[in-house]
Amino acid sequence: MLIIFPFAAGVLLSLNLSPTVSALFVRDGSEQAVLSESNSNSIALPGGEWEEVDISEGWADPRINGGRLLDFTAPLLGEPLNVILSGLSDPYVLTEEGFREYTKSIGYSNECLGLHIGNIHKADLGDGNGRTPELYLARQAYFPVWGTCWESIAGGHHFRAWRQNGTHADSGAWFIGASKEEHSQKRHKIVENGYNLGRDWFVESAVAGSHQKGRNVWWGAEVEWRTGLLEPGSNGVNHGIAQDGRVAVLTVFRV
Numbered sequence: 516m517l518i519i520f521p522f523a524a525g526v527l528l529s530l531n532l533s534p535t536v537s538a539l540f541v542r543d544g545s546e547q548a549v550l551s552e553s554n555s556n557s558i559a560l561p562g563g564e565w566e567e568v569d570i571s572e573g574w575a576d577p578r579i580n581g582g583r584l585l586d587f588t589a590p591l592l593g594e595p596l597n598v599i600l601s602g603l604s605d606p607y608v609l610t611e612e613g614f615r616e617y618t619k620s621i622g623y624s625n626e627c628l629g630l631h632i633g634n635i636h637k638a639d640l641g642d643g644n645g646r647t648p649e650l651y652l653a654r655q656a657y658f659p660v661w662g663t664c665w666e667s668i669a670g671g672h673h674f675r676a677w678r679q680n681g682t683h684a685d686s687g688a689w690f691i692g693a694s695k696e697e698h699s700q701k702r703h704k705i706v707e708n709g710y711n712l713g714r715d716w717f718v719e720s721a722v723a724g725s726h727q728k729g730r731n732v733w734w735g736a737e738v739e740w741r742t743g744l745l746e747p748g749s750n751g752v753n754h755g756i757a758q759d760g761r762v763a764v765l766t767v768f769r770v
């Protein structure tokens with residue numbers, strides 16, 4: 516329940532369209548069993564002890580309690596979680612709705628999610644929740660008519676996001692894996708240098724500032740670059756595409 520529920524809330528739009536997602540529900544019992552199994556693996560730390568983590572900066576290093584800054588795309592490979600939207604950000608963008616609306620304002624959209632959604636990635640943010648499925652996936656909105664349907668065909672920027680809110684590191688931060696994809700005939704492979712490019716696109720749009728039309732809110736962001744969280748290079752990285760190991764910590768505020 517804990518596992519399926521946040522997932523269902525996050526990517527509701529794709530439920531009828533994606534074979535992967537339907538499979539989760541059609542084979543409800545078995546899929547849930549698999550997910551909770553990987554969960555408990557991660558929860559059972561050596562010695563069974565949890566480290567106290569400091570969340571005063573609005574996020575916690577997932578590695579302290581057994582997580583990592585690569586997601587789990589496949590058993591041995593993952594994609595970098597290269598943007599952290601800090602829990603010190605405006606409380607609205609820390610909610611699911613607020614995050615969705617905010618990322619729309621900087622140029623992503625969740626429309627047409629069902630097209631080429633690919634497989635669901637999991638991540639362990641070291642917050643006690645173990646490996647959880649992505650809560651949210653969004654794609655670059657190119658222009659109004661086609662919206663993200665066009666991105667699904669043409670390739671472009673997209674990201675997956677998880678929330679660090681388990682009881683062992685309840686920072687409320689969003690951990691985001693951003694990348695740039697090839698067009699769909701290439702089955703959504705990441706482009707050359709696609710992790711760095713995807714991250715930089717997210718960060719540049721956020722720092723440039725944006726306007727959320729529905730609520731008439733203007734957003735700005737500050738960025739702090741961190742090294743040492745992710746190993747630079749392509750070791751364990753999906754598609755073998757190297758990345759520079761830098762993680763952007765964004766704090767989003769109203770202007």
Ligand SMILES: *[C@@H]1O[C@H](CO)[C@@H](O)[C@H](O)[C@H]1NC(C)=O
Pocket residue numbers: 520521611650678680681682
């Ligand atoms: C964490 O966030 C998810 C997604 O918003 C939510 O479904 C879940 O209930 C939250 N967990 C806690 C412990 O607050």
